[in-house]
Amino acid sequence: MQLPAAVVTGTALIEVVRISALPTEEGAPYPGRPVAHWSGDEATDALALIGTLPGSEQHRCGFAPGWGVRAYDDSLGPVLMEAAFCFSCHEVRMHGPAVPPALAKQFFDADAPQAAALLARFRGAGVTDRRD
Template identity: 40%
Template sequence: MLLPTTSAMAGLVEAVRITAPSAWRTGAGTLAGETVDRWEDAQEVLGLVSALPVGPAMRCFVPGFGIRVHAAPGCLFEGQVLFEIAFCFSCRWAFLLGAAVTQDIATQAFDTTSAPARELLRRFRESAAAAG
């Protein structure tokens, strides 16, 4: 999966359980959901995301999870949200949001049966279960 160029500045990733899948974006254009974990290994997580291969897509887009990517300490944009991604593991689509997201990468289909997708989903589920 292609990521915005700002991904190199990432220092923290929030795992988000999307609480309103049919209204997954707020009026401000951000993910609507509950932060269930904070992953300090931002570059490792983004490595999983960037390793997601293209796959066949369907059409439901009812995302259950997403990530909110924050800039690393010491970075020009320290602490700010760089971009967000909403994932639907049913229809195999990801929607990217943020100022650095270009039109050509805003929507991408991915292979949910791939090892990176299975690992990402495992991390989401584990974080959601721990959060209650």
């Protein structure tokens, strides 16, 4: 999966979100509760893992993401990028000022070891709800 260069180099904090619904407007944040905040090596490692997700074909499920991340720079101002992951249809949707249109919608192999590792990190963020 390809991440925007500005996100890879400029992220200081990642907020992990347990998504509860789809946004009501294009570009609006995905509703849900933050379950973890990753910074330093933990944020760098998470972005590296996301960047290694292998591509895949689209699977039909209607896009029902269960997990998302929001990336912030040092100022902790507006989000650089928000990414919502659907492990059923193998789709990730990204938006934010650092996301070029060509990267906004991508497909990843949800059965790959990297995807399993990412899902385990999300689940390990202290959430007992298992809707993926």
